[in-house]
Amino acid sequence: KLGTRNIGGSGRQLEGAAELGLSIRNMLQGSGHLISSSSLSLTGTEPWFLFPRTQASFGPVYDYRRVINVEQDRTSKVGVVFTLQRQLARKSRIGSKLSEYFLWHRPPPDSTGVQLVERSQDRSIDGSFDGDYRDNIFDPTRGTAVHSQIQYSGLGGKTNFLKGVTEQSWFVALECRVVLGMRVRAGAISPLGSAAITDTCSLAS
Numbered sequence: 001k002l003g004t005r006n007i008g009g010s011g012r013q014l015e016g017a018a019e020l021g022l023s024i025r026n027m028l029q030g031s032g033h034l035i036s037s038s039s040l041s042l043t044g045t046e047p048w049f050l051f052p053r054t055q056a057s058f059g060p061v062y063d064y065r066r067v068i069n070v071e072q073d074r075t076s077k078v079g080v081v082f083t084l085q086r087q088l089a090r091k092s093r094i095g096s097k098l099s100e101y102f103l104w105h106r107p108p109p110d111s112t113g114v115q116l117v118e119r120s121q122d123r124s125i126d127g128s129f130d131g132d133y134r135d136n137i138f139d140p141t142r143g144t145a146v147h148s149q150i151q152y153s154g155l156g157g158k159t160n161f162l163k164g165v166t167e168q169s170w171f172v173a174l175e176c177r178v179v180l181g182m183r184v185r186a187g188a189i190s191p192l193g194s195a196a197i198t199d200t201c202s203l204a205s
Contacts (some may be wrong), residue, residue, distance in 0.1 A: 016042045034068040043081075053087040061101075076104045079122075091133055097126035121157030126150065134171060140181075141173040154192060163189040 021037040040062045049056035060080050067073040079101030087093045101122040127150050134143035146168045154160035165187035172180045 014042075014044050016040075035065055036068055037063070037065045039063045041081075049084070055085045055087075057081075057083045073108050074106045077101050077122075092129070092131040095126075095128040095130070097128070099124050099126070120159065122153055122159045123156040124151055124153035124159075125155060126152075140171045141179050142171050144171070145169045160192045161189060162192055163187070 017040070019037075019039045041059060043057050043059035045055060045057040047055050058080070061078070063077040065075045065077075079099060081097060081099045083095060083097045085093055085095040099122070101124075103120045103122060105118040105120070107118065129146070129148045131144075131146045134140035134145055146166075148166040149164070151163040152161075153163070165185070167183065167185040169181065169183040174180055
């Protein structure tokens, strides 16, 4: 990530991020799809948006996924994201995110060798809660951290699904400067109606 925390002395933040990933999906069904993914984002953040302790950010996002062991199966996603976060206390905050995506899915060619491009639109809203009760965010030795998020995609476009993810971490200090850490992550995604799902619920990170 690249960023500056003080543009023109105003405290605003401009941040860019790039991510690469490789994962195996659908192992329980035995298909074992190997998926590579990459994403790019550029976000501008206003730390005091209308009110103190209220942060807003806005920026474009690009995401690309390819199923390696399925010939020519690719998905491209371009969109914009607006995020609003409110700090409740010193170690907790709530947030809301509004997303607008345009997707292009290129499935494998059919029996005649023709490859069609499936276009769709995804407009969604997220609600989240974050609580960080660790003694040190960079090198924790005790405490807990929790993140919960629920997403509804159905504010327009061709998708309609509900997705929820929650994660909690625990840290305990042992003898000889040894710290025991544990993290539990759970989630689910479910279609609403007959619309397509354009996202996945990944429990790996």
